[in-house]
Amino acid sequence: MKDAETLVVGVLVNPYAGIGGSVALKGSDGANTREEALRRGATQQAPARMTRALASLAGLGNVKLFTWAGAMGEQSCVEAGLPCEVVGESSMPSSPDDTRMAAKALQQAGVELLLFAGGDGTARDLVDAVGLSLPVLGVPAGCKMHSAVYAVNPEAAGGLLHELATGHLVALQHAEVRDIDEEAFRRGEVRARHYGELQVPAEARYLQQVKCGGREVEDLVVTEVAAWVADAMEDDTWYLMGSGSTVALVMEQLGLENTLLGVDAVFNHEVVAADLGATELMDLIGDQPARAVITVIGGQGHLFGRGNQQFSPELIRRLGKENVQILATRTKLNTLEGRPLLVDTGDAALDASLCGLWPVTTGYEDQILYRVATDGSVNS
Structure with a gap:
């Protein structure tokens, strides 16, 4: 044109x-x-x-x-x-x-x-x-x-x-x-x-991919990811457990009930409240130590903004990047074919601040650095 x-x-x-x-x-x-x-x-x-x-x-x-x-x-x-x-x-x-x-x-x-x-x-x-x-x-x-x-x-x-x-x-x-x-x-x-x-x-760098459903093929590796997260949980800290089957396995390792497609709050290895919204989560954690445990949507690569809007911009800012733990196996990341992980929180300024290299937990005591961006370009 x-x-x-x-x-x-x-x-x-x-x-x-x-x-x-x-x-x-x-x-x-x-x-x-x-x-x-x-x-x-x-x-x-x-x-x-x-x-x-x-x-x-x-x-x-x-x-x-x-x-x-x-x-x-x-x-x-x-x-x-x-x-x-x-x-x-x-x-x-x-x-x-x-x-x-x-x-x-x-x-x-x-x-x-x-x-x-x-x-x-x-x-x-x-x-x-x-x-x-x-x-x-x-x-x-x-x-x-x-x-x-x-x-x-x-x-x-x-x-x-x-x-x-x-x-x-x-x-x-x-x-x-x-x-x-x-x-x-x-x-x-x-x-x-x-x-x-x-x-x-x-135009692939602008468009999201179809979400890939189903459990990660590498069941053993996913279990190892879950085991490390469960073993590393600290006392007197809130853990906001995000949606998805990988996080559900962490809850299984802890012997706790889980809302597969919701956010549950864990404190001292107990579920204090389940399936919470953004305001409820903010009110619950107050100014106490808190961490979010989230996973990657297979095929799309989204971290925030797809099915987990309970992590509102206000809540993400309250937590801070250093208190967000991302779980994904290397196989799951490989399905992205070099595309970055994506954030779409509804707050453009926050999205920009979240861009860059993030540690991703990929196994037991195993992490890699992976780029987070606001568009799907391989060279983001």
Whole structure:
């Protein structure tokens, strides 16, 4: 695309995407879940994440934005300082039907690319609404983002959009959308199936990969990782045990019950509280010594921002980088093919401060240094 031509972009936000993450609801699908999240003090994050993505377009005169009224897109455009044309509106709170209706209307308005903020549920809605007939790009804002249609963070989405607007050649590819059973997910079961495909700009350093499910092949090595962590636990220190099967094995080594897809608080080798949200974790640890034990999402490489939003920016700052222990076998890291581990906490300044080399526990008394970044480039 030449600079003189106009790139017409549709902007669509699911304003309630991810609202259950920080309060340990492990999803945001359904009106009852949304109401419970709001009752627990959760706030909308998706509009602000879309604003971060749109910031890359400031000063470009060859981009025209069409959007939906209010929190479903218009708010983000206004906050980014970008003019936009509102195609329609929905009553609040919005529903999946509203997302599908808005997507179809934006396509009919002539957008060439649909930039959307949401999670796997939103991606499913777009499969139903536009399928492969319109290129889309996801700004990650949900609790569960197993699908391969999302940028690694809002700034990466903005960077890819900027490349399109400034004439860079960007290919298209079909990317998988995963359907996650949210009720099973809350019970600690990951039931994912192929739901469909969407067209996305194909630039690997900006896009996350499909999440790889299942237990690490090297069972013995994972057990050794878990054993070392369990043996090294100190008294009078809070351990915030993150989600995932590797951390679950640490809890098994300790003989403790575990919330597979939640965050549990361990103190003096006992589970004091289970499946906690961000505010509960902050209140619980106070100013006492505390550490987080987390693992890497297989295939994607995310540390924060995918299924563990209970580790809020405030909590991560409270802990400090030196009190975050990452667990992953060398085999799991090798599946990244040199790509860095990723952080997408919702706070761009915090993400930047977390970049660099981190120690990763890969076996019993065995650690390696591995790079953490905010985009998926091999040379990050």
